Amino acid sequence: MATVAELQPDPSQAVRIVSYRESSNGVYYDGIVRAVTCANADQNLYAVTLYKPTYNSESTHYVYGTDQVTEPTRTAGPANTERSYADRQRAFDRQNAGLPPEDQ
Numbered sequence: 001m002a003t004v005a006e007l008q009p010d011p012s013q014a015v016r017i018v019s020y021r022e023s024s025n026g027v028y029y030d031g032i033v034r035a036v037t038c039a040n041a042d043q044n045l046y047a048v049t050l051y052k053p054t055y056n057s058e059s060t061h062y063v064y065g066t067d068q069v070t071e072p073t074r075t076a077g078p079a080n081t082e083r084s085y086a087d088r089q090r091a092f093d094r095q096n097a098g099l100p101p102e103d104q
Contacts (some may be wrong), residue, residue, distance in 0.1 A: 004046050005065035007036045016066075016072040019063040029061045030072045094102065 031050025
């Protein structure tokens with residue numbers, strides 16, 4: 001795993017920065033690295049500019065140089081387009097009523 005201090009701007013690679021600066025549980029920043037500058041060397045603080053193509057926006061985040069950099073992951077599963085709305089609603093109603101799922 002790389003750290004923020006080792007980051008280089010790369011327009012073809014999306015990254016996820018896991019920062020523990022604002023929360024002990026970690027805060028995730030996803031995007032394409034546009035710029036990395038040392039904001040405060042005494043506190044090991046870096047200013048990282050991330051570009052999010054989905055929203056066509058740039059944002060600067062202040063993170064520690066020791067924070068981890070990983071590949072971004074999708075949190076949402078792909079949509080189930082195989083079943084109709086009525087089928088999904090019936091399955092939802094059966095689940096809430098405590099009934100077993102219908103056989104497919």
